[in-house]
Amino acid sequence: MEPRKILLNEDEMPRQWYNILADIKINPPLGPDGTPLTPETLAPVFPMNLIEQEVSTDRWIDIPEPVLEVLAIWRPAPLVRARSLEKALGTPARIYYKNESLSPPGSHKPNTAVPQVYYNKVFGIERMTTETGAGQWGSALSFACAQFGMQCKVYMVRISFDQKPYRKAMMETWGGQCVASPSTETRAGREALERDPDTPGSLGIAISEAIEAAVADETGKTRYSLGSVLNHVMLHQTIIGLEAKRQFEKIGEYPDIIIGCAGGGSNFAGLAFPFVLDKINGKDIDIIPVEPAACPTLTKAPFVYDHGDTARYTPLLPMHSLGHAFIPPPIHTGGLRYHGMAPTVSQIVTEGIATPKAVTQIQALEAGVLAARTEGIIPAPETTHALACVVSEALKAKAEGKEKVIVFSWSGHGLLDLTAYEKFLSGQLTNYVLTDEEIERSERIFENFPKPTLLKSR
Amino acid sequence: MEPRKILLNEDEMPRQWYNILADIKINPPLGPDGTPLTPETLAPVFPMNLIEQEVSTDRWIDIPEPVLEVLAIWRPAPLVRARSLEKALGTPARIYYKNESLSPPGSHKPNTAVPQVYYNKVFGIERMTTETGAGQWGSALSFACAQFGMQCKVYMVRISFDQKPYRKAMMETWGGQCVASPSTETRAGREALERDPDTPGSLGIAISEAIEAAVADETGKTRYSLGSVLNHVMLHQTIIGLEAKRQFEKIGEYPDIIIGCAGGGSNFAGLAFPFVLDKINGKDIDIIPVEPAACPTLTKAPFVYDHGDTARYTPLLPMHSLGHAFIPPPIHTGGLRYHGMAPTVSQIVTEGIATPKAVTQIQALEAGVLAARTEGIIPAPETTHALACVVSEALKAKAEGKEKVIVFSWSGHGLLDLTAYEKFLSGQLTNYVLTDEEIERSERIFENFPKPTLLKSR
Numbered sequence: 001m002e003p004r005k006i007l008l009n010e011d012e013m014p015r016q017w018y019n020i021l022a023d024i025k026i027n028p029p030l031g032p033d034g035t036p037l038t039p040e041t042l043a044p045v046f047p048m049n050l051i052e053q054e055v056s057t058d059r060w061i062d063i064p065e066p067v068l069e070v071l072a073i074w075r076p077a078p079l080v081r082a083r084s085l086e087k088a089l090g091t092p093a094r095i096y097y098k099n100e101s102l103s104p105p106g107s108h109k110p111n112t113a114v115p116q117v118y119y120n121k122v123f124g125i126e127r128m129t130t131e132t133g134a135g136q137w138g139s140a141l142s143f144a145c146a147q148f149g150m151q152c153k154v155y156m157v158r159i160s161f162d163q164k165p166y167r168k169a170m171m172e173t174w175g176g177q178c179v180a181s182p183s184t185e186t187r188a189g190r191e192a193l194e195r196d197p198d199t200p201g202s203l204g205i206a207i208s209e210a211i212e213a214a215v216a217d218e219t220g221k222t223r224y225s226l227g228s229v230l231n232h233v234m235l236h237q238t239i240i241g242l243e244a245k246r247q248f249e250k251i252g253e254y255p256d257i258i259i260g261c262a263g264g265g266s267n268f269a270g271l272a273f274p275f276v277l278d279k280i281n282g283k284d285i286d287i288i289p290v291e292p293a294a295c296p297t298l299t300k301a302p303f304v305y306d307h308g309d310t311a312r313y314t315p316l317l318p319m320h321s322l323g324h325a326f327i328p329p330p331i332h333t334g335g336l337r338y339h340g341m342a343p344t345v346s347q348i349v350t351e352g353i354a355t356p357k358a359v360t361q362i363q364a365l366e367a368g369v370l371a372a373r374t375e376g377i378i379p380a381p382e383t384t385h386a387l388a389c390v391v392s393e394a395l396k397a398k399a400e401g402k403e404k405v406i407v408f409s410w411s412g413h414g415l416l417d418l419t420a421y422e423k424f425l426s427g428q429l430t431n432y433v434l435t436d437e438e439i440e441r442s443e444r445i446f447e448n449f450p451k452p453t454l455l456k457s458r
Numbered sequence: 459m460e461p462r463k464i465l466l467n468e469d470e471m472p473r474q475w476y477n478i479l480a481d482i483k484i485n486p487p488l489g490p491d492g493t494p495l496t497p498e499t500l501a502p503v504f505p506m507n508l509i510e511q512e513v514s515t516d517r518w519i520d521i522p523e524p525v526l527e528v529l530a531i532w533r534p535a536p537l538v539r540a541r542s543l544e545k546a547l548g549t550p551a552r553i554y555y556k557n558e559s560l561s562p563p564g565s566h567k568p569n570t571a572v573p574q575v576y577y578n579k580v581f582g583i584e585r586m587t588t589e590t591g592a593g594q595w596g597s598a599l600s601f602a603c604a605q606f607g608m609q610c611k612v613y614m615v616r617i618s619f620d621q622k623p624y625r626k627a628m629m630e631t632w633g634g635q636c637v638a639s640p641s642t643e644t645r646a647g648r649e650a651l652e653r654d655p656d657t658p659g660s661l662g663i664a665i666s667e668a669i670e671a672a673v674a675d676e677t678g679k680t681r682y683s684l685g686s687v688l689n690h691v692m693l694h695q696t697i698i699g700l701e702a703k704r705q706f707e708k709i710g711e712y713p714d715i716i717i718g719c720a721g722g723g724s725n726f727a728g729l730a731f732p733f734v735l736d737k738i739n740g741k742d743i744d745i746i747p748v749e750p751a752a753c754p755t756l757t758k759a760p761f762v763y764d765h766g767d768t769a770r771y772t773p774l775l776p777m778h779s780l781g782h783a784f785i786p787p788p789i790h791t792g793g794l795r796y797h798g799m800a801p802t803v804s805q806i807v808t809e810g811i812a813t814p815k816a817v818t819q820i821q822a823l824e825a826g827v828l829a830a831r832t833e834g835i836i837p838a839p840e841t842t843h844a845l846a847c848v849v850s851e852a853l854k855a856k857a858e859g860k861e862k863v864i865v866f867s868w869s870g871h872g873l874l875d876l877t878a879y880e881k882f883l884s885g886q887l888t889n890y891v892l893t894d895e896e897i898e899r900s901e902r903i904f905e906n907f908p909k910p911t912l913l914k915s916r
Contacts, residue, residue, distance in 0.1 A: 104834040146831040169876035373604040376562040418627035
């Protein structure tokens, strides 16, 4: 019997994260006045040890022992050979995936929630605030806070809060607190409710609320946490790709194509960045972030300076963005409904190191159902976007008769997002594809913003 | 860093199941006329290869290669040292658990769903029917049927069907069909609806429907599948305990106390039976099945001959039973709401090899929340019953200053049963404890049934 899974023992877990900022340059974040931010400006929002990580250009950063101990609840994650999927597709390609669905909250998100909570804890912080869309990130942060005995407050986009009561119960089981956003607890929330008392909310508004709640705590013991986009978040996620490289070494294999779904970019970056290093050093590989056609940041939106949130509390970040006021169509993929994209991911796309693709939610769910029936795990709606691309690359390899090695990140399971499958299977799923006109309209918001420079890393 | 998990590689998976019928005697199943059943009588319901397994007394039975290949999607399951829970309890006990929550459906159930579907497939069957209460078993069978390209029809107890639409979506994603029971598709269903059009349904009625649907298929290509109670189901689950024994050998440890939750008995049996063999051979260990005080089959109900279903389609089985007409109180633990108990589990309790305990659902959920906040995984409501007993044994060890080694089965995660936690955390959970009077009343149903003999295995 050929093994399905390539396993690592706990003592084979990577002891350092890979920091892509040692190998690529990005435009600096800018303050409200358009000048580069100093780290100190961020101190009311994040603890200084994480800010230092955010701006570090060291290539390797040690993973603290207490972080490794918590990650070991589910890590190292198996690298799985998807033989049943290969067989169903009749492809000569060898398909592998990192199974990130095995964490207690069911996704890759705790890879950064755990170190973020740890660094806050050692900095003397007692309470964390954050936002959540579909609920994956809020669940992950609540889980991590329970591990370190920290308080956790989550602002959850109202439409998801109402549709997914299970997510709230999950966070509360771990001791977190969860309120619908916009709430009446913050100025940003109250203003949003004044504008529209029936608003479904948005990630942009929820981020504003969570930042405000952190900054407003006069004891100074509260900080904010973001689950994607920022450099230190990408850094923490590289444990996925670093493990994968060790696992490929064990079986004497190396991937030709690396695929990950991309909303804010952290899942994609986690798998891809350690391979980007190899590509910069000359390896001939394809690196593909996959996004929804309904929110096509990388494939359609311009590379600009934009805010990460609706109320414009965050600095200006250099990124592919549909505009901080953009509200994505109601696709069943909460984790990919974000107007922007991580600066580091935007940068490697700008440089042509990664080549993004967009898929519709029906293409994605089709691949998701095939994957569930072959590989067994029901993928998160986010993961199905990566799967749609995997299927198309595997069929291309079949048409060309090539033995390509494909690896992708199975970012999470879909057991708390089964409505997407229900709608798809009953033929009630709608496709949303953003038109060029809609994109042009959303772009006008940047007219008076500074423009990032086109940097070239090598 | 001390490792959390004791892992096995796929090539270390057990290649044989342990059959407890080589080491204990049980009363034979009886037909409607009160005489022992011949295997042939069961042929319309189960395929002959599984019936042979049901009556086998061979101690070791080979696990077929194609079954191992599917089990390898998530097995071997880690044996985890619950250091965080130990620390929270301040106990000198060393607590370990088998993590059965990592299977794609999220519980131990696929350990038997996979071989059952495989044996049906090689026997030429094309379609399986079954019942499900909370949904764990129906999900597991749908998952397994997808792996072998079989059709699957699940009769789901109406109250759960209405409360948990996600479960239906899950089964359908794997290609299964799921209808609410009682349905109008079967005579048993129609009769139940005539008696009470608004009935919430019961496991007993759903079993009757599923058996009837299998037997009624005139092509002979449909068979029924049961997720617990029967000997071959217990057999398949022993992979849990066999793996655990190998893992304990690796670290030079051996448990003093073995704990599992018990509804029909398969999760408990899966972990415990391989250790029962050692106990019969002289090992001094405590073996504890834990059941809900609301459905106290082992701790309160008599050892009798009873039917497994309400419509009395099943043979008479020797078991601890509250009566086939008994409808358990609406506790949040669908998997433990069953009137009977596996004959093999009933037998070892009758002989004093295992000593059952009952806990209330509030005790259980209290332990479940503690476990979620320390070990990280949100336990299935079923698992929380085992956890309540683990906590009490660990505190006893603390009071006595003894370094007991405790192992239990973490039978599944609770991500599809979070309502139980929501109710508990908001103080809305009610305790149900069955009174002696209620039990006496339910016992009258056995008055005219044959009585099992008190057998002694050694």
